[in-house]
Amino acid sequence: xxxxxxxxxxxxxxxxxxxxxxxxxxxxxxxxxxxxxxxxxxxxxxxxxxxxxxxxxxxxxxxxxxxxxxxxxxxxxxxxxxxxxxxxxxxxxxxxxxxxxxxxxxxxxxxxxxxxxxxxxxxxxxxxxxxxxxxxxxxxxxxxxxxxxxxxxxxxxxxxxxxxxxxxxxxxxxxxxxxxxxxxxxxxxxxxxxxxxxxxxxxxxxxxxxxxxxxxxxxxxxxxxxxxxxxxxxxxxxxxxxxxxxxxxxxxxxxxxxxxxxxxxxxxxxxxxxxxxxxxxxxxxxxxxxxxxxxxxxxxxxxxxxxxxxxxxxxxxxxxxxxxxxxxxxxxxxxxxxxxxxxxxxxxxxxxxxxxxxxxxxxxxxxxxxxxxxxxxxxxxxxxxxxxxxxxxx
Numbered sequence: 001x002x003x004x005x006x007x008x009x010x011x012x013x014x015x016x017x018x019x020x021x022x023x024x025x026x027x028x029x030x031x032x033x034x035x036x037x038x039x040x041x042x043x044x045x046x047x048x049x050x051x052x053x054x055x056x057x058x059x060x061x062x063x064x065x066x067x068x069x070x071x072x073x074x075x076x077x078x079x080x081x082x083x084x085x086x087x088x089x090x091x092x093x094x095x096x097x098x099x100x101x102x103x104x105x106x107x108x109x110x111x112x113x114x115x116x117x118x119x120x121x122x123x124x125x126x127x128x129x130x131x132x133x134x135x136x137x138x139x140x141x142x143x144x145x146x147x148x149x150x151x152x153x154x155x156x157x158x159x160x161x162x163x164x165x166x167x168x169x170x171x172x173x174x175x176x177x178x179x180x181x182x183x184x185x186x187x188x189x190x191x192x193x194x195x196x197x198x199x200x201x202x203x204x205x206x207x208x209x210x211x212x213x214x215x216x217x218x219x220x221x222x223x224x225x226x227x228x229x230x231x232x233x234x235x236x237x238x239x240x241x242x243x244x245x246x247x248x249x250x251x252x253x254x255x256x257x258x259x260x261x262x263x264x265x266x267x268x269x270x271x272x273x274x275x276x277x278x279x280x281x282x283x284x285x286x287x288x289x290x291x292x293x294x295x296x297x298x299x300x301x302x303x304x305x306x307x308x309x310x311x312x313x314x315x316x317x318x319x320x321x322x323x324x325x326x327x328x329x330x331x332x333x334x335x336x337x338x339x340x341x342x343x344x345x346x347x348x349x350x351x352x353x354x355x356x357x358x359x360x361x362x363x364x365x366x367x368x369x370x371x372x373x374x375x376x377x378x379x380x381x382x383x384x385x386x387x388x389x390x391x392x393x394x
């Protein structure tokens with residue numbers, strides 16, 4: 001039984017599903033083809049209006065426009081979208097508004113216009129600065145476009161932008177990985193997402209695996225990168241997230257702290273707490289853009305909707321919060337799950353006995369060993385028959 005006395009913070013996620021080309025490692029809901037700006041923005045607004053009763057009157061702390069490649073959309077279309085959002089939702093002053101962007105020249109030329117719309121954070125999908133690595137990843141940009149995109153973000157007035165980098169790439173050497181991180185740091189972003197390439201199901205790389213570096217080389221890549229980022233003042237605040245002071249991604253922090261989020265767009269997921277009904281609802285929208293647009297004004301736009309059980313909520317909280325280097329407080333667990341900490345006391349003791357977490361009077365955090373064996377740690381809180389899934393945007 002949940003006992004909510006307050007509601008967690010609320011974010012808005014907007015999914016724009018089109019890409020110029022589908023990358024062979026990508027398992028996000030993205031689609032090649034003609035971008036249908038007007039019809040899709042109309043559908044997003046319809047979808048949002050249908051969802052308003054779920055979150056009526058609640059302030060929104062962040063907006064994340066992800067994809068796909070949202071920067072393929074014109075500034076005019078995004079302006080119409082954001083005007084509709086502001087007319088229907090109560091965004092807090094200085095709310096973080098992030099747009100995912102790719103380094104293609106037709107996109108970074110729009111950066112000034114994006115900034116003028118009130119978008120105050122970019123997440124640029126660089127992945128690598130090595131032309132050969134980019135080609136193996138199926139990316140359509142090269143090193144020069146990646147460099148220019150970061151410069152364009154500075155020129156457009158983005159004080160906060162993220163560079164998305166991967167390591168453990170096909171045929172990547174330690175020297176190449178070190179060069180990537182050095183180049184990224186020289187571009188002076190406020191935030192870096194640095195994560196290992198994984199061969200996700202339902203991707204081309206999963207069905208036709210490329211030659212990846214040995215595990216010890218991959219470990220060395222991560223270790224060297226973390227050393228270089230620490231030297232430059234980047235805090236390692238989440239498994240794959242590094243930020244200068246004050247530049248942590250507020251939207252992702254809300255995910256990782258088990259906050260609420262409304263998801264609009266094809267395939268978008270949402271999680272909404274209702275203190276009056278004492279429920280947590282999880283739902284996702286139809287994945288195919290055409291189906292989603294056709295049904296955006298109908299209940300059928302929702303692909304699935306379910307209520308979380310207390311065991312589900314406790315596990316999902318731990319799955320996310322244990323990714324944070326500083327962990328979480330006991331009060332945060334209770335406020336965001338509606339459950340007493342005693343609900344998970346047995347697996348907490350198991351984790352502590354195995355040296356995977358450390359606790360004090362305020363809360364708990366994963367140890368270095370817990371971070372290294374994060375899947376083993378989170379599995380201790382897993383309800384029967386529930387797989388470990390889920391990831392935040394960057």
